[in-house]
Each structure stands twice: as structure tokens, then as C-alpha cells.
Amino acid sequence: MRSIAITVNGVRRELDVEPRQLLVYALREQLGLTGTNVGCDTTTCGACTVHLDGESVKSCTVLAVQADGREVTTIEGLQSNGDLHEMQRAFHENHALQCGYCTPGMIMAATSLLKEHPDPSDEEIRYGLEGNLCRCTGYHNIVKAVQAVAGA
Ligand code: FES
Ligand code: FES
Incomplete structure (x- = not known):
């Protein structure tokens, strides 16, 4: 297991992940951010798209350890103070x-x-x-x- 820290939707989150853990599963299963969907798991559908340091990436194609020390925004982080983006x-x-x-x-x-x-x-x-x-x-x-x- 590796200990990593990712700033997710503006909040620093620390988690332990296996090196093979995909970012999408860290978001969904460890952080409970189920707004990011999994459609194909093979970089085809884009259902898992999030922003990594401001750029869109398919989070089924990024290892959680690759997001260590970086910023991730998910669909849950787009709203501000309860107002939709x-x-x-x-x-x-x-x-x-x-x-x-x-x-x-x-x-x-x-x-x-x-x-x-x-x-x-x-x-x-x-x-x-x-x-x-x-x-x-x-x-x-x-x-x-x-x-x-x-x-x-
Ligand atoms: S789940 Fe389809 S591209 Fe990631
Ligand atoms: S997959 Fe149903 S609205 Fe796009």
C-alpha cells in the first residue's frame, strides 16, 4: 500500500491505495464521490472524466498514485455554495x-x-x-x- 494525499474538490484527502488502484475507484469507493461514473474501464466512454490540475482526464486511465500531491475536481466540486455550475x-x-x-x-x-x-x-x-x-x-x-x- 502507498499513502497519498490528493486535494479533491478543494479539500486535502489522505488515503492508502494499492499502486495498481485506478483514480476512479479511489474517488468512488474510498472517498464516496460516486458522481464520477464507470462506463467501460478501458478509456473509451469518458463517463469517468474528472479534472486533474485543471485538465480533463479519464480517471479510469490514471492511477491514484499519479494524482498524489495534485488537485482533482469531480462533478461534485463544480457547484459553489449549493448553486449549480x-x-x-x-x-x-x-x-x-x-x-x-x-x-x-x-x-x-x-x-x-x-x-x-x-x-x-x-x-x-x-x-x-x-x-x-x-x-x-x-x-x-x-x-x-x-x-x-x-x-x-
Ligand atoms: S470508464 Fe469509460 S473512459 Fe473511463
Ligand atoms: S448515456 Fe444516457 S444520457 Fe448519455
Whole structure:
């Protein structure tokens, strides 16, 4: 076991992990942050997307030990003082979710995309989110939600 410390959603968390432990399972099972979903476990679907030092990563592709000393933001950390993040609101207002399974990862990827491209075209949004799959195929409204935040 290795002792590591990760700042998760602004709070320093210390935990003991096996070196092979994936970050997504440390978040879900050790820290109880179940908003980050596991869809494939093989870097395909993006359901597990979180921010690592401000950049979106698939947390099933990162070892927990690789996050030692770094900052992680999960979907739970996007709200502030109980108010939804504008991207969370936009997904809600634009009906950008059906079953909701892909939604946390989509939102984390979308916020990261807008940080890099504040005014993306439709095509850039689709390209930027290509690593996130929606099994309900709700892509049209997801793009609309991201456009709404970019436009605001
Ligand atoms: S669970 Fe990580 S990419 Fe699918
Ligand atoms: S809303 Fe169901 S997987 Fe995307």
C-alpha cells in the first residue's frame, strides 16, 4: 500500500491505495464521490472524466498514485455554495441528458473544452467531446448546452 494525499474538490484527502488502484475507484469507493461514473474501464466512454490540475482526464486511465500531491475536481466540486455550475444548469435547461449516465463526464469535459476554446464552433464542440460517448445518443442537445454556456 502507498499513502497519498490528493486535494479533491478543494479539500486535502489522505488515503492508502494499492499502486495498481485506478483514480476512479479511489474517488468512488474510498472517498464516496460516486458522481464520477464507470462506463467501460478501458478509456473509451469518458463517463469517468474528472479534472486533474485543471485538465480533463479519464480517471479510469490514471492511477491514484499519479494524482498524489495534485488537485482533482469531480462533478461534485463544480457547484459553489449549493448553486449549480453554469454548465450543469445549461444541461438541465437544454434537456442535454436522458439516462444521465454520461452526464457528469460530459459536463467535466465540456467545462474543460470551454476553458481552452471559449467560443467554439459546433464542429469544435463535437470534436472536443468526441472522447465522451452518450449511449442515449443525446448529442444534439449536449452541443446546444455547451453553445448556451459559450454564448453567455
Ligand atoms: S470508464 Fe473511463 S473512459 Fe469509460
Ligand atoms: S444520457 Fe444516457 S448515456 Fe448519455
